[in-house]
Amino acid sequence: xxxxxxxxxxxxxxxxxxxxAIVALTRGEPVNAAWLVIASVCxxxxxxxxxxLFIANKVLGxxxxxxxxxxxxxxxxxxxxxxxxVLFGHHFAAIAGAGPLVGPVLAAxxxxxxxxxxxLAGVVFAGAVQDMTVLxxxxxxxxxxxxxMIRAEMGPVAGTVAGxxxxxxCIIILSVLALVVVMALKGSPWGTFTVFCTIPIAFIMGVxxxxxxxxRIAEMSIIGGLLLMAALVYGRTVxxxxxWAVYFNLPxxxxxxxxxxxxxxxxVLPVWLLLAPRDYLSTFLKIGAVVLLAIGILVVRPxxxxxxxxxxxxxxxxxxxGSLFPFLFITIACGAVSxxxxxxxxxTTPKMIENENQIALxxxxxMLMESFVAIMAMIGASVxxxxxxxxxxxxxxxxxxxxxxxxxxxSAWGFVVTPDMLTQIAHDVGETSILSRTxxxxxxxxxxATILSSFLGGPALMGIWYHFAILFEALFIxxxxxxxxxVCRFMIQDLVGHAxxxxxxxxxxxxxxxxxxxxxxxxxYLLYAGVIxxxxxxxxxxxxxxxxxxxxxxxxxxLCTVVLFKMKRDRYAWVTAVPATWLVxxxxxxxxxxxxxxTPAIGFLAHAQRFGDALAxxxxxxxxxxxxxxxxxxxxxxxDATLAGLAVAIVLTMxxxxxxxxxxxxxxxxxxxxxxxxxxxxAVGGKR
Amino acid sequence: xxRLKFLWDRAVQTARLMVGVPDYDTYVAHYQANHPDxxxxxxxxxxxxxxxxxxxxxxxRFKGCC
Numbered sequence: 127x128x129x130x131x132x133x134x135x136x137x138x139x140x141x142x143x144x145x146x147a148i149v150a151l152t153r154g155e156p157v158n159a160a161w162l163v164i165a166s167v168c169x170x171x172x173x174x175x176x177x178x179l180f181i182a183n184k185v186l187g188x189x190x191x192x193x194x195x196x197x198x199x200x201x202x203x204x205x206x207x208x209x210x211x212v213l214f215g216h217h218f219a220a221i222a223g224a225g226p227l228v229g230p231v232l233a234a235x236x237x238x239x240x241x242x243x244x245x246l247a248g249v250v251f252a253g254a255v256q257d258m259t260v261l262x263x264x265x266x267x268x269x270x271x272x273x274x275m276i277r278a279e280m281g282p283v284a285g286t287v288a289g290x291x292x293x294x295x296c297i298i299i300l301s302v303l304a305l306v307v308v309m310a311l312k313g314s315p316w317g318t319f320t321v322f323c324t325i326p327i328a329f330i331m332g333v334x335x336x337x338x339x340x341x342r343i344a345e346m347s348i349i350g351g352l353l354l355m356a357a358l359v360y361g362r363t364v365x366x367x368x369x370w371a372v373y374f375n376l377p378x379x380x381x382x383x384x385x386x387x388x389x390x391x392x393x394v395l396p397v398w399l400l401l402a403p404r405d406y407l408s409t410f411l412k413i414g415a416v417v418l419l420a421i422g423i424l425v426v427r428p429x430x431x432x433x434x435x436x437x438x439x440x441x442x443x444x445x446x447x448g449s450l451f452p453f454l455f456i457t458i459a460c461g462a463v464s465x466x467x468x469x470x471x472x473x474t475t476p477k478m479i480e481n482e483n484q485i486a487l488x489x490x491x492x493m494l495m496e497s498f499v500a501i502m503a504m505i506g507a508s509v510x511x512x513x514x515x516x517x518x519x520x521x522x523x524x525x526x527x528x529x530x531x532x533x534x535x536x537s538a539w540g541f542v543v544t545p546d547m548l549t550q551i552a553h554d555v556g557e558t559s560i561l562s563r564t565x566x567x568x569x570x571x572x573x574x575a576t577i578l579s580s581f582l583g584g585p586a587l588m589g590i591w592y593h594f595a596i597l598f599e600a601l602f603i604x605x606x607x608x609x610x611x612x613v614c615r616f617m618i619q620d621l622v623g624h625a626x627x628x629x630x631x632x633x634x635x636x637x638x639x640x641x642x643x644x645x646x647x648x649x650x651y652l653l654y655a656g657v658i659x660x661x662x663x664x665x666x667x668x669x670x671x672x673x674x675x676x677x678x679x680x681x682x683x684x685l686c687t688v689v690l691f692k693m694k695r696d697r698y699a700w701v702t703a704v705p706a707t708w709l710v711x712x713x714x715x716x717x718x719x720x721x722x723x724x725t726p727a728i729g730f731l732a733h734a735q736r737f738g739d740a741l742a743x744x745x746x747x748x749x750x751x752x753x754x755x756x757x758x759x760x761x762x763x764x765x766d767a768t769l770a771g772l773a774v775a776i777v778l779t780m781x782x783x784x785x786x787x788x789x790x791x792x793x794x795x796x797x798x799x800x801x802x803x804x805x806x807x808x809a810v811g812g813k814r
Numbered sequence: 815x816x817r818l819k820f821l822w823d824r825a826v827q828t829a830r831l832m833v834g835v836p837d838y839d840t841y842v843a844h845y846q847a848n849h850p851d852x853x854x855x856x857x858x859x860x861x862x863x864x865x866x867x868x869x870x871x872x873x874x875r876f877k878g879c880c
Contacts, residue, residue: 200848202841203864208831215828341861343830397869398862405868406833413832478836612869 135175142168149434150239156429159505162238163423166246166501170494173250178490181255185690185698186262188482195268196478198803205269208478210487217475217492219409221257221467222416224303224603225460225675226500228566231573232668233457234507234515235445237435240454241504248455248462249497252705256679257467258489259686259702264472265479266801272472276685278800279692284783288681291776293617294769295465295674297645300610301652302671303603304389305663308381308653309565310596315374316365316556317593318381321600322374323357324404325388331403343406350407358593362556378657385607386650392608393615393642401608408602415574415598419502422577432508432515437540444520444539445564446665447727452716456672461500463709465678467493506573507566513543514551514560518569521662522562523748532561556589564662567603571595614645655762660749670769673716677773680709684784691791692799710777717774721767730770734763834868835861 127135145165149157182188199205208216233241264270270278273292277285311318331350339345364370376384392400441449446457460466471489479485507515516536517525525532529545536543552560555575560568575591583590616632619641623630629637656663683706690699723729726736740747741756750756791798827837838857845854855863 200844202844203836204867206836206840206844208836209824209827212824212828212831216831219832335861340858341835343833343835343861344826398865401869402833402865409832410829474834609869 135172138168138171142172149242153434156431157434158427158429159423159509160427162242162430162501162505166242166498169246169250170498173254174486174490174494177250178254178258178486181258181490181701182262182483182486185695185701186259186485187693187695188262188485190481190483192266192482193803194265194479194482195476195803196480199268199477204474205477207480210480210484213475213478213480213484214488214492216478217470217488218495219413220470220473220475221464221492221496222412222499223460223466223606224306224567224599225464225466226496227503227570227599228306228668229458229461229672230500230504231507231566231569232445232519232664233454234432234504235436235443235519236439236450236454237433238430238504238508239434240439240450241458242501244455244458245461245497245500245504248458249493252679252683252709253463253467253497254490254493255702255705256463256465256683256686257471257493258485260468260682261471261476261479261489262482262485263686263689264476265482265485266803268802269474269477270472270802272468272682272685275472276681279685279689280780280783280787284780287776287779287783289617289621291674291678291681291773292469293614293621294772294776295678296610296614296617297648298652298667298671298674298769299466300389300607300614300649301656302664302667304382304385304607304649304653305656305667306565306567307385307600307603308378308657309563309662309664310567310571310600311376311381312378313375313559314365314557314596315371316361316589317596317600318374318376319364319370320354320357320361320593320597321604323361324354324407324597324601324604325400327353327357328400328403328407331407332399335403336398346403347406347410350403351410354407354411354597358590358597361593362589365556379654382650382654382657385604386646386653388604389607389611389650390642390646393611393645394639401605401612404601404608405605408598408605411598412602415595416499416502418578419506419574420498422574422581423502423505425581426577428505428509428577428580430505430508431510432512436512444516444524446668448669448716448719452712452719453669453672455712456669456676456716458500459672459675461497461503463676463679463705464496465675465680465682467496468678468682503570506570506577508573509576510551510569510573511543511547512541513537513547514572515569516541517543517548518560518563518572519566520562521564521660521665523660523662525561527561529559529561554585554588555592557592562662564664566664567596567599571599611642611645611649614649615641618644618648652765655765658749659762666766669716669720670766673713673720673770674773676709677713677717677777680706680713680777681780683709684780688784688787688791689799691788692797694791694797696792710781713777714774717770717777720770721774730763730767734760734767737763835864 142165145161148161149165196205196207230241263275267275273285273289276288311321327350331346335342335346364374439450513536517532525535529548533543533545533548552558555572571592574595575588578591579585579588619629619632619637631637656667659666683702686702687699687706690702719728721730724732726733737747737756737760746756750759838860841860842854
């Protein structure tokens with residue numbers, strides 16, 4: 127490294143350290159969000175240069191001379207050597223979703239600092255490491271999927287167990303994300319109208335790109351985008367016209383049923399009509415909104431209103447239950463480390479990498495970018511008044527359903543807020559009420575609207591910005607619901623196919639309908655249970671989602687560790703073994719606490735028992751209104767406990783298999799990793 | 815100007831790949847160079863094939879959740 131470069135890195139290190147110190151140590155006066163941005167960006171550069179490249183070169187031993195599957199199998203379609211920056215964009219668009227936007231918002235109940243520190247530490251030592259290592263493993267195995275790699279390296283039983291884990295996370299993700307949309311749209315005619323409009327808009331786009339001007343992606347996206355903006359603006363008129371508003375002012379239960387029905391229809395309809403055009407719109411809108419938010423934060427440089435730490439670090443917070451360890455780590459989930467990414471890193475991306483020496487940029491770098499989105503979400507949640515934050519994220523069971531009561535309760539928590547402030551903010555964003563809009567999306571939307579309206583449009587456009595943010599979040603969540611239902615359907619068909627082989631045939635229309643219905647039933651049931659949950663659903667469901675997501679990350683990092691041992695890179699195996707161990711500890715602790723904790727707020731069994739005792743005594747506890755509803759609450763508790771327990775069992779099973787495999791690898795003097803396309807990682811010259 | 819054009823082309827390529835449609839010219843060039851005997855799909859056929867493949871459940875593809 128030249129002297130000049132050394133000096134530049136020294137400046138980056140000092141700048142990062144100073145910014146982080148300001149963010150972490152300032153007390154009493156508000157910290158500017160710019161410090162958070164500078165600290166994060168410096169940490170990203172340093173960790174990429176000194177840890178990401180170290181892992182690529184030393185730990186994994188990337189080999190620029192080894193042909194990648196893209197070169198080897200080049201077919202111009204699936205396998206195409208692709209420019210690294212183009213591929214970076216593709217990979218980022220594929221991993222970016224609702225998780226890193228919602229998790230940090232919920233984590234902000236403990237103050238911005240704990241969440242921020244985990245987002246940064248987690249991405250550097252766990253998330254980015256996982257994404258890059260899985261990408262590397264898949265690139266060396268013809269772009270095989272995570273499940274296939276686990277089957278090949280750890281045996282068929284471990285592969286099947288991991289497969290069940292993936293189905294579990296898929297169902298829970300779909301129900302929780304759909305719940306976020308329901309919470310954002312219930313009682314909001316403006317938002318509901320706009321999101322509803324995306325369906326006919328998608329039809330128009332679909333027909334346009336199928337028959338009128340086939341394959342013109344830009345044209346149809348622009349048409350769709352303009353129609354969407356029109357729907358957004360016209361939504362205000364709809365919400366202010368009572369005879370229209372009544373059709374779009376829906377309770378949570380109706381919205382849940384609509385989304386379940388929609389998921390089913392979208393899964394059965396031809397993709398070009400609904401799924402694909404919505405996917406195009408949501409992808410471009412997502413990237414656009416993320417860029418816009420970044421520009422907004424840099425231009426406005428807002429102060430963080432949320433304290434660095436709140437008193438809720440002790441686990442008594444109203445947004446989600448549980449103490450800092452392990453539940454903060456479970457809550458943040460995707461912005462720090464996301465198991466879901468291991469599926470994408472072993473999906474399309476490894477089939478397009480030009481050269482192994484680009485794995486660090488795409489795998490490690492892509493995840494750093496995702497983490498930056500999480501940091502922006504944290505900023506979005508922290509720039510609004512803490513009183514407003516808690517009013518939006520606490521369930522009606524805690525703060526009541528009128529502003530006077532809410533302001534009183536929240537002020538008693540130490541976040542002084544007046545009823546007028548709560549009414550005013552609702553009015554500003556064009557809603558009748560912002561109380562108990564749990565799920566993170568509306569909070570982030572208020573944060574985004576605050577930031578964006580202060581440099582584009584002023585307070586007059588706050589309502590538009592708020593609903594723009596809701597629209598963009600709802601749109602890509604619903605796209606995930608469409609796509610996820612199809613994936614779920616396939617996995618169910620595959621699983622049931624073990625017993626009834628005919629059910630595997632994916633071209634059969636009957637299988638298609640039955641599979642989709644089963645998939646929708648599974649996530650739909652959890653969604654509905656979440657909607658009628660008195661604590662707002664997110665309270666119960668989000669930790670479950672976080673735990674399964676981290677469970678998948680633990681599985682992926684376990685595979686990485688096993689393969690490192692098999693590759694005889696024992697001395698570097700800590701790079702994946704340490705985060706894998708941490709995630710196993712987190713998920714197992716969180717899972718066991720969710721099942722067995724004695725407090726009904728955390729433990730499902732304790733909650734079930736409380737309701738069971740009341741039921742036996744013939745009493746009805748809120749939210750249940752009848753004895754049969756009481757039974758249903760108890761049933762749901764047992765269901766949730768089973769899901770959490772299943773996640774723990776899967777992680778522990780994988781751990782046992784990993785230990786066996788590592789012992790076996792240690793007992794063999796040669797490299798036993800099963801790579802494809804080269805012998806034990808040696809370079810292959812020319813075509814095979 | 816050529817530099818700007820180059821950047822613009824790359825941006826367009828990125829946007830298209832984000833929604834699962836790789837570069838058509840690359841595809842044509844690949845077929846002409848390596849499989850001159852085989853028919854090359856027209857752009858519309860190529861687009862439809864890619865659209866179908868992106869959401870083909872048979873392959874169990876995953877995308878953007880978190």
